[in-house]
Amino acid sequence: MKYYILFGPPGAGKGTQASAMVEKFNLCHLSTGELLRSEIAAGTQLGLQAKALIEAGSLVPDEVVEGMIESKFKSVQGVDGFLLDGFPRTIAQAEALDSMLDKNGEKVTAVVSIMIPDEMIMERIRHRASIEGRADDAKEEVVANRIKTYHDKTEPLVDFYKATDRYHEIDGVGTIDEVRSRIFETMEKF
Numbered sequence: 001m002k003y004y005i006l007f008g009p010p011g012a013g014k015g016t017q018a019s020a021m022v023e024k025f026n027l028c029h030l031s032t033g034e035l036l037r038s039e040i041a042a043g044t045q046l047g048l049q050a051k052a053l054i055e056a057g058s059l060v061p062d063e064v065v066e067g068m069i070e071s072k073f074k075s076v077q078g079v080d081g082f083l084l085d086g087f088p089r090t091i092a093q094a095e096a097l098d099s100m101l102d103k104n105g106e107k108v109t110a111v112v113s114i115m116i117p118d119e120m121i122m123e124r125i126r127h128r129a130s131i132e133g134r135a136d137d138a139k140e141e142v143v144a145n146r147i148k149t150y151h152d153k154t155e156p157l158v159d160f161y162k163a164t165d166r167y168h169e170i171d172g173v174g175t176i177d178e179v180r181s182r183i184f185e186t187m188e189k190f
């Protein structure tokens, strides 16, 4: 099985690019943000816990997302691999992922990291807010907190994965098609 990580700051275009990637390489798209939003919509206990944290632009506890991911690894069939989108988001999550995979003799295949400058993050999220209506996109201070959380907690993963030689950076500035071709070119190497 292939285990790709789609990495990048909020608004980098992970969700947009993920659909083309899963189709081309027969992967299961696992977006922790989407999984959490469906828990909230379904009004589950987990959704209730996650809602306030997400709406403040903070992260939900590591164990919560790790549990969601592990149960998908066990239940999803008929694919050539997984595309992890929004996970891991902390060093602890990355270590948990390594041990989940290690138990089955597997490892992370590659990290595809879409990079855009901070100014563009705000701009893209403002645009998305007007289309998708996500609660965590609506308030500037929440978006600012997500950017801060990204720099503090998630960006350290760049060095974590660079040390494994599986880190591939893609320039996320350009049209959707341009960015998609850059991603495919990289993924075709695996």
Ligand code: ADP
Pocket: 009, 010, 011, 014, 032, 033, 034, 036, 053, 054, 055, 057, 058, 059, 060, 061, 062, 065, 085, 086, 087, 088, 089, 090, 093, 136, 146
């Ligand atoms: P974006 O990439 O645009 O920030 P996501 O849809 O990936 O948005 O995530 C939305 C929110 O869900 C995050 O701001 C965070 O609160 C929560 N979340 C998603 N993935 C994780 C994760 N791996 N660990 C902790 N919290 C997460």
